[in-house]
Amino acid sequence: MRITADRSRCVGSGNCVRTAPGVFDQADDGLVRLVGGTLSGEDARNAAEAASLCPAAAIFLTPQED
Amino acid sequence: MPDAARRTPAAAHPDRQPHDLPGLPLTRECPYHPPRAYEDLRDRGPVTRIRLYDGREAWAVTGHAAFRSLLTDERLTVDRDKAEFPDLVRVLALARPGRHHAMRALLRTDPPLHTEQRRAMLPSLALKRVQSRRPALQAAADRLLDGLAARPRTEPAELISAYVRPLVATGMTEILGLHGPDGSALHDLLHRHFDLVPPLDDFLRSLLARMPDRPGGDGLLDDLAAQVRDGRLTTEQFVHYGTVLVVAGQDVTISTIALAVLTLLVHGDELDRLRAGEVPWSRAVEELLRFLSVTSGLVRVALADIETSGVVIRAGDGVVLLNPAANRDPGVFEDADRLDLRRRHGNHVSFGFGVHQCIGQNLARLDVEVALSRLFERFPRLRLAAPVDEVPVRQGLVFGLGALPVRW
Numbered sequence: 001m002r003i004t005a006d007r008s009r010c011v012g013s014g015n016c017v018r019t020a021p022g023v024f025d026q027a028d029d030g031l032v033r034l035v036g037g038t039l040s041g042e043d044a045r046n047a048a049e050a051a052s053l054c055p056a057a058a059i060f061l062t063p064q065e066d
Numbered sequence: 067m068p069d070a071a072r073r074t075p076a077a078a079h080p081d082r083q084p085h086d087l088p089g090l091p092l093t094r095e096c097p098y099h100p101p102r103a104y105e106d107l108r109d110r111g112p113v114t115r116i117r118l119y120d121g122r123e124a125w126a127v128t129g130h131a132a133f134r135s136l137l138t139d140e141r142l143t144v145d146r147d148k149a150e151f152p153d154l155v156r157v158l159a160l161a162r163p164g165r166h167h168a169m170r171a172l173l174r175t176d177p178p179l180h181t182e183q184r185r186a187m188l189p190s191l192a193l194k195r196v197q198s199r200r201p202a203l204q205a206a207a208d209r210l211l212d213g214l215a216a217r218p219r220t221e222p223a224e225l226i227s228a229y230v231r232p233l234v235a236t237g238m239t240e241i242l243g244l245h246g247p248d249g250s251a252l253h254d255l256l257h258r259h260f261d262l263v264p265p266l267d268d269f270l271r272s273l274l275a276r277m278p279d280r281p282g283g284d285g286l287l288d289d290l291a292a293q294v295r296d297g298r299l300t301t302e303q304f305v306h307y308g309t310v311l312v313v314a315g316q317d318v319t320i321s322t323i324a325l326a327v328l329t330l331l332v333h334g335d336e337l338d339r340l341r342a343g344e345v346p347w348s349r350a351v352e353e354l355l356r357f358l359s360v361t362s363g364l365v366r367v368a369l370a371d372i373e374t375s376g377v378v379i380r381a382g383d384g385v386v387l388l389n390p391a392a393n394r395d396p397g398v399f400e401d402a403d404r405l406d407l408r409r410r411h412g413n414h415v416s417f418g419f420g421v422h423q424c425i426g427q428n429l430a431r432l433d434v435e436v437a438l439s440r441l442f443e444r445f446p447r448l449r450l451a452a453p454v455d456e457v458p459v460r461q462g463l464v465f466g467l468g469a470l471p472v473r474w
Contacts, residue, residue, distance in 0.1 A: 011184060011421050014193035014428050019412070030188030053413065055423035057138060 001044045002064045005032045009058035019053055020046035032058060087117040090126065090154060090363075090386060093461050097454075098329045098358060099403065100390035104128060108391060113375045116386070124152045124384035125377070126363075128391035130398040130415065132375045137420035142366040142385060144422060146174045150367050152384030154463060168263055169313065171306040177421060186293060187307055187425060190241060190286035196428040199240040203432060206236040207440040214474065215444070222451030225470040230323045230437060231257075237433045238315055241426075242308070243285010248273065252312075262313050270308045274301060286311065315426045321360045321466030322430070323437045328457060328470060329358060329405065330442070331450050336407045340442065347439045350407040351431055354438075356414035357405050359390035362463045364418055389415050445474040 003023065005016075010031045016024035022043045027033040039047055051059040088110075091101035107114055112129020113136075127133050136142060145151070172183045189195070210229050217223060235256045239249040251269065259265050270287075277283075277291040290307060293299040299307075330337045339345050364387040372379040379385060392415045394402040399411060417424035424430065442448065450457065451471035458468030 011423065012188040012192060012425075013417075013423050014191075014196075017193045018428075026192040026194065028189060029185065030190075030192040031185075049412070055138070055419045056421055 001039050001047070002062045003034065003037055003039055003047050004060045004062075005034055006058045006060070007031045009056045011056045011058075013055050015053040015055070016047075016050035016059060019050040023047045024050060024059075038064060087115050087123065090116050090118060090124075092155070092362060092463075094459070094465055097325060097457065097459050097465070097467065098332070098405075100359065100388075100394060104388060104391040104394070107388075108395075111375065111377070112395075113377050113379070118152055118154065118384075119156060120153065122152060122384065124386055125379055126391075127385065127387040128395070129375060130392040130395035130413075133387050133389075133392040133415055134419045136366070136372070136374060136385065136387060137364070137415075137418060137422070139372060139420075140177075141368060141370045141372050143176050143369050144174050144180075144366060145176060146170070148367045150382045150384060152365055152367070152386060154363065154365065154386065168267065168306040168309040171303070171310050172425065173310060173314065173422075180421060183303075183307065184421070184425060186290065186299060186303070187286065187311065190243075190289050191425055191428060193428045196241065196432055199237070199429075200432060200436065202240050203233070203237055203436045204440060207233055207436055208444075211440060211444045219473065222471040222473050225327060225472045226320065226324050226467065229441065230320050230327075230470075233437050234316060234319045234323070234433050237319075237429055237436075238312060241286055241429055242311070243283045243288045244273075256312075256316060262316075263309055266309045266312055267305055270305045271301070274304055311426065315429065317464050317466070318360060319430050319433050321460075321464055322355065322358055323434055324467045324470045325358050325360060325465070326354045326434065326438055327441065327448075327472075328450065328454065328467065329354065330438070331448065332454055333405050336405055337442070339407055341446070345407045347435050348431075349410070351435045351438070352412050352414065353405065353407050353409050354434070355416040355431075356393045356399070356409075359393045359414070359416045360465045361389050361416070362465070363388045364422075389418065448472055448474050 012026065012030040014026060016032060017026055020043060023035055023039060023046060025033045025035055048061060051061055088106060091103035094101055107126050108128040112132045113125055113127050116124055116126045118124055127136060175183060210232055214223055214228055235253050239252050244252050255265050255269060274291055274294065287308060290299060290304050294301060294304050340350055366385045368379045368381050368383045368385060370381050396402050417427040449472065451473045457470065460466045460468050
């Protein structure tokens with residue numbers, strides 16, 4: 001699974017860092033920063049949950065072919 | 067009241083007049099459940115017409131999906147200066163126009179101005195920076211509990227004034243970066259004033275003037291003051307942003323913690339799970355936030371026609387989004403009226419949704435978690451000192467307890 005985050009949409013709620021700390025962090029400005037772009041297993045599940053919790057719809061997941 | 071009785075119709079509800087639209091339910095029958103009449107609204111549909119106290123009509127949103135989709139819709143504005151903006155209770159209408167200019171910042175602005183304001187405050191409220199305050203907050207909780215433990219057990223204690231209120235104030239001073247005399251001054255101010263806006267205005271102005279003399283601070287006000295020095299913010303903005311954060315951050319958190327203590331004491335089986343370590347406090351806090359949801363609703367006005375959930379909200383219509391109702395949506399939360407601390411569904415909307423989602427939510431979570439975990443670990447025999455239906459409540463736009471008498 002490929003993950004992208006749109007910093008221009010981000011409102012810095014921190015929900016993604018709380019839900020998927022292995023995938024997301026916040027930069028010094030409080031906006032989202034990706035730790036890793038391609039995911040599998042638990043990180044992918046957590047990232048999917050983080051995307052659904054994001055209040056600003058700033059997280060995008062796309063399935064990736066092997 | 068027994069949870070099983072929640073979904074029965076609220077017959078002869080005083081807010082409901084025959085042959086007319088239902089009113090906006092504002093009164094909780096049970097402290098830890100939303101008004102029962104929310105279920106009558108839900109029966110009419112996830113987005114349905116209501117009549118407000120002043121005779122105007124508005125839309126009430128009880129559905130979780132509609133709540134989220136409307137709060138991410140740019141065709142709804144938070145601008146209180148719009149003539150069509152609905153007032154939920156008379157006291158807010160009397161306070162118009164704009165109770166205090168300061169309180170418009172962030173809360174009553176739309177993007178792009180809102181984006182600019184939010185980003186000025188954001189760095190200090192990021193998750194990890196907030197969580198770095200945990201040791202200081204825990205130490206403050208333990209000191210307050212020491213004070214409680216030293217009291218004679220023959221008399222009950224009032225937990226809100228003895229513990230909850232000063233602890234939440236400490237969370238705020240920590241985040242703002244106020245230590246020593248400045249921290250004490252803010253504590254005093256929070257304790258003494260009903261309307262915080264005028265005294266905060268004075269306090270923040272004088273603080274900003276002194277700030278170049280106190281370099282090295284790591285709080286939100288230090289961040290904002292640096293932005294004033296860089297010319298990115300004005301003094302007015304510094305004062306307004308500081309005011310909004312303090313005012314918006316106190317009451318809701320205090321109410322949530324006090325009500326959570328009562329709710330856990332009433333739901334002994336759930337409390338036992340926490341004490342046995344079956345459920346981490348962080349997850350329990352999310353379920354308590356969902357279940358208690360102490361705010362009465364978010365208010366917006368439509369700027370254009372919006373089709374949603376089988377209805378059309380017309381331009382100029384007022385919309386009231388009921389967080390507690392969305393948090394009890396049976397289509398999203400299984401057995402929604404049951405407190406279940408093991409619940410993994412973290413999708414509650416107690417902090418709202420969309421670009422206005424609570425900017426202080428990470429601090430609120432930390433406050434609630436530290437307050438509850440330290441209290442219940444310190445006093446395993448904590449109990450209510452009055453029957454639950456005699457604990458005084460404060461009905462209103464933020465539901466709360468008037469007092470929380472306990473023994474320990």
